Amino acid sequence: MKALIAAGGRATRLRPITWTRNKHLIPMANKPMLWYVLKKVTDAGIKDIIINVNPGEVKYMSDALGDGSEFGAKITYLEQRGGAKGLAHVVANAEEHLKGERFLFFLGDNIILGSINKFVDRFQNEDLDCMIALSEVKDPHRFGVAEFHADGTLKRTVEKPKDPPSPFAVTGIYLFDEKFFEAFKTAEPSARGEYEITDIITWYIRNGKVGHEEITGWWKDTGTPDALIEGNALIMDDMERGEFCVDCKPHVDAQIQGLVSIGEGSTIASDCLIRGPVAIGKNCTIESSFIGPYTAIGDDVTIKDSEVEHSIVFDGATIDTTRRIVNSLIGVNATLVDHKRSHPKTSHRLVVGDNSFIEL
Numbered sequence: 001m002k003a004l005i006a007a008g009g010r011a012t013r014l015r016p017i018t019w020t021r022n023k024h025l026i027p028m029a030n031k032p033m034l035w036y037v038l039k040k041v042t043d044a045g046i047k048d049i050i051i052n053v054n055p056g057e058v059k060y061m062s063d064a065l066g067d068g069s070e071f072g073a074k075i076t077y078l079e080q081r082g083g084a085k086g087l088a089h090v091v092a093n094a095e096e097h098l099k100g101e102r103f104l105f106f107l108g109d110n111i112i113l114g115s116i117n118k119f120v121d122r123f124q125n126e127d128l129d130c131m132i133a134l135s136e137v138k139d140p141h142r143f144g145v146a147e148f149h150a151d152g153t154l155k156r157t158v159e160k161p162k163d164p165p166s167p168f169a170v171t172g173i174y175l176f177d178e179k180f181f182e183a184f185k186t187a188e189p190s191a192r193g194e195y196e197i198t199d200i201i202t203w204y205i206r207n208g209k210v211g212h213e214e215i216t217g218w219w220k221d222t223g224t225p226d227a228l229i230e231g232n233a234l235i236m237d238d239m240e241r242g243e244f245c246v247d248c249k250p251h252v253d254a255q256i257q258g259l260v261s262i263g264e265g266s267t268i269a270s271d272c273l274i275r276g277p278v279a280i281g282k283n284c285t286i287e288s289s290f291i292g293p294y295t296a297i298g299d300d301v302t303i304k305d306s307e308v309e310h311s312i313v314f315d316g317a318t319i320d321t322t323r324r325i326v327n328s329l330i331g332v333n334a335t336l337v338d339h340k341r342s343h344p345k346t347s348h349r350l351v352v353g354d355n356s357f358i359e360l
Contacts, residue, residue, distance in 0.1 A: 001120070002048045002101050003041045006090050006172075007034055007061065007108040008080045009054070019353060020332070022057060024108040025064050027312065028232045029239065029296050030261075030279045032064055034108050036235060038071050044120045046104060047073040050097050052090050055079050086194030091176075092184050100178050105197075107172025111231040112219045113238045116173060119213055123175040129208030131175035132157070132201060134168040135219040143169035144198040146212065154205050154212055157198040159190060170198060171219050179208065225329055225351045232312055233294040236277040244276065263299065281315070298332075306336075323348050323360045331356060 007024040024034040034051075041049060049068060053061045058077045068075035081093055091098070091105055104120065116133075123131040134146055140161075147155045147165035157170050174197065183203040190196050204210050236259075244259040250268035258276030262268065265283040274280075274291045281299035291297070292309025299315045307324040316333040319325065323338070328350040330336065336350075336358050348360060 001046050001103055001124075002050065002098060003046045003104040003106060004091060004094050004098060005034070005037055005041070005049060005051045005106050005108045006087065007051050007053050008057075008090070009084065009109075015353075022054065022061065025061070026228065027296060027298055027314065028111070028228070029235045030281055030298060033111070033231075034065060036111060037106055037108050038065070038068075038073070038075075040112070040116050041104065041106060042071040042073050043115060044104075044117045046120070047071075049073055050076045050078050050094050051108075052078050052080055052094060055081075084194075085189070087197035088184055088187055088195035088200050091180060091197075091200075092195070095181055099181060102177045103175070103180075105174040105176065109223060110172035110219065111234060112171075112173070112215060113234055114216075119173060119175065122211055122213065126211060127209070128175070128211045129177045129179060130201060130204035130210045132210070132212050133171045133173040133215050133219075134212055135171050135215045136167050137169045138167070140164035140167050140169050144196070144201075145169060154210055156202040156205060158202075159196040159198040168214070170201070171215060173215075174201075176200075176204075177208075179204075183207070226327070228329065229294075229310060229312060229327055232296055233310065236279070236294055236296075239277070244279075258293070292326075321360050325350065328352070334358070336360060 025032045051061065058079060062077050076097065078094055080090065119131055119133055137143065141164055144157050144159045145161055145164045145166060146157050146168045149155050183200045186203060187195050187199050241259060244261045246260065246262045247264045248262050248266045250256060251270040253270035254268045255273040260274050260276040260278045262280045263282035266280055267285045269287040271288045272286050275293055277293055278291050278295050280297045283299055284297060284301045287304045289303045289305065290307045294310045295308055297313045301313055302318045304320045306319045306321050308319060309326050311325055311328040313330045314332040317330045318335045321336050321338045325348060331353045334352045334356040338360060352358060
């Protein structure tokens with residue numbers, strides 16, 4: 001099989017972070033979001049991968065992710081042509097690579113815990129024409145939604161319905177056979193001007209053998225700052241203990257508690273408490289600070305006299321404030337400093353863009 005990973009779009013809900021970077025390269029536990037998708041795909045035995053990217057981003061993405069050799073795979077980067085016209089159009093854009101193939105289509109901003117092997121294996125072993133992964137959600141109107149017959153079989157899937165027929169969202173993991181492009185020829189743009197993947201799935205339900213499987217455990221569509229931060233925490237919970245290692249020498253009096261990873265060249269002063277799970281990159285300086293659980297800190301970051309918890313701090317940032325920073329995204333080279341250190345400590349929730357300077 002081959003795999004197609006969708007990694008385009010503008011991620012307007014994540015601005016200002018995404019003004020200067022593709023959303024799919026936002027670091028989570030100090031690796032690009034797309035790294036985890038590639039790991040899931042290759043662990044399922046799929047080694048021929050196409051990544052759909054925005055026009056002009058091929059070199060940018062390939063510089064960040066490489067040629068696939070890290071995963072024992074081959075990656076082909078493909079620019080989206082014709083503009084943003086929906087997920088089904090993303091697949092149609094890759095017809096030259098996928099025609100005549102059975103393939104996995106994976107949305108690059110979807111984070112799941114556990115393996116996707118069971119979906120791939122069932123698709124292959126049962127010789128299905130289409131296979132979709134579902135997840136029960138509290139806000140199904142935001143997603144494609146499955147509708148079922150009384151006997152529990154699939155009736156159709158509908159995109160972002162005002163009155164959802166079920167609480168089961170169609171997640172960003174799909175498997176299709178070679179008839180996808182036949183189905184696409186029957187598709188018409190929806191009211192919002194897009195070729196909906198849900199319409200293709202409904203075509204398969206009417207013309208083929210379709211399986212569905214509920215994702216057990218966590219699935220997260222990382223489309224908002226809150227979802228990104230939660231996804232970062234989920235990934236940390238899913239990491240193997242062996243992935244947490246300290247490659248520097250913290251001061252002997254520094255308190256390092258739980259699962260903590262610290263990169264080479266980083267300095268952890270004596271008056272620091274780091275309580276995992278925490279990932280700290282290379283060449284960081286942490287002084288007189290508390291770093292709390294589910295915090296990912298990139299390379300070349302300086303944190304002094306601060307408390308940071310449940311947040312993502314990008315490369316080159318500086319945090320030097322007596323304020324408590326929680327549930328925050330701090331962009332590349334952003335600087336946070338106190339305006340008046342005499343103010344009492346309070347919690348602040350921030351989404352800070354690259355090269356920002358903020359007084360608190």
